[in-house]
Amino acid sequence: MTTLYKPPYRRKVYWNAPTMTWWERAYLFEILRGLGITSGVFLANMWRWVTFRKGALTTYYPEETRADYAAGNRGKHILTQRPDGTPQCIACNMCATVCPAKVIEIDAAFDPDDPAHPKYPSRFEIDYSRCIFCGLCVEACPEDAIRMIKVVPELPSGDRDVMWLKKEELLTWHPQSDVAKPYPARGGAARTTGAPTGGHG
Ligand code: SF4
Numbered sequence: 513m514t515t516l517y518k519p520p521y522r523r524k525v526y527w528n529a530p531t532m533t534w535w536e537r538a539y540l541f542e543i544l545r546g547l548g549i550t551s552g553v554f555l556a557n558m559w560r561w562v563t564f565r566k567g568a569l570t571t572y573y574p575e576e577t578r579a580d581y582a583a584g585n586r587g588k589h590i591l592t593q594r595p596d597g598t599p600q601c602i603a604c605n606m607c608a609t610v611c612p613a614k615v616i617e618i619d620a621a622f623d624p625d626d627p628a629h630p631k632y633p634s635r636f637e638i639d640y641s642r643c644i645f646c647g648l649c650v651e652a653c654p655e656d657a658i659r660m661i662k663v664v665p666e667l668p669s670g671d672r673d674v675m676w677l678k679k680e681e682l683l684t685w686h687p688q689s690d691v692a693k694p695y696p697a698r699g700g701a702a703r704t705t706g707a708p709t710g711g712h713g
C-alpha cells in the first residue's frame with residue numbers, strides 16, 4: 513500500500529501578526545516583567561487600602577455607584593412619552609416577545625377617547641431580578657417607546673417581589689427628550705421639550 517505525500521502544515525502568516533524581539537522570544541524575561549507589573553499594581557492598591565483609601569477599581573456596590581458610567585450604559589429602562597405625558601407604547605408586546613429572559617409583562621387596554629392611539633399599556637412591568645440588560649427590548653420596539661438610560665437602578669433586595677419595575681416608575685424619566693437620540697419626528701421636527709400633563713398613562 514502506497515502512502516500519499518502530505519506536505520508539512522504551514523501556519524498562515526497574517527498581515528498584522530506581531531513580531532517579537534529576541535528578548536521577548538526568550539520568554540522568561542517577559543514573564544518576569546509581567547509579574548513585576550502585576551505585583552506593582554497589587555502593592556499600590558494594598559498600600560492605598562492599609563492607609564484607609566480606596567483601591568483603584570473597587571466600587572462597594574450598592575452602597576456606592578460609579579460616577580463614570582458611559583453615556584450608552586444600559587442601566588435602567590424608561591418608557592418614553594408623548595407631549596401630553598401618555599406613554600408612547602402601543603402595547604404591541606414585541607419587546608415582551610423578544611425578551612430572552614421573559615421578564616416583561618404588559619396588559620393592553622383600549623382608550624376610546626384617543627382615536628389616534630387607542631391601544632395603550634394599562635400595566636407594564638419588568639422583573640429586574642431576572643432581566644439581563646441585553647437591550648433587545650429596546651431594539652425590537654417599533655415605536656421607540658422603551659429605552660435604557662445610564663442610570664443604575666436600586667436593584668439589590670432581599671425580596672424578589674419588590675424588584676418589579678412598574679409602569680409608573682418607568683414613566684418618571686424626564687426630560688422627555690434625549691439629546692443623544694432625539695425622538696423620531698412625527699409629522700415634523702424631532703421633539704425637544706415638553707412636560708407631561710396627564711392622559712391615559
Ligand atoms: S434588557 Fe433584555 S432581558 Fe431585560 S427586559 Fe429587555 S429584552 Fe428582557
Ligand code: SF4
Pocket residue numbers: 600601602603604605606607608618652653654655656657658
Ligand atoms: S415598549 Fe415598544 S415593543 Fe414594547 S409593547 Fe410598547 S410599543 Fe411594543
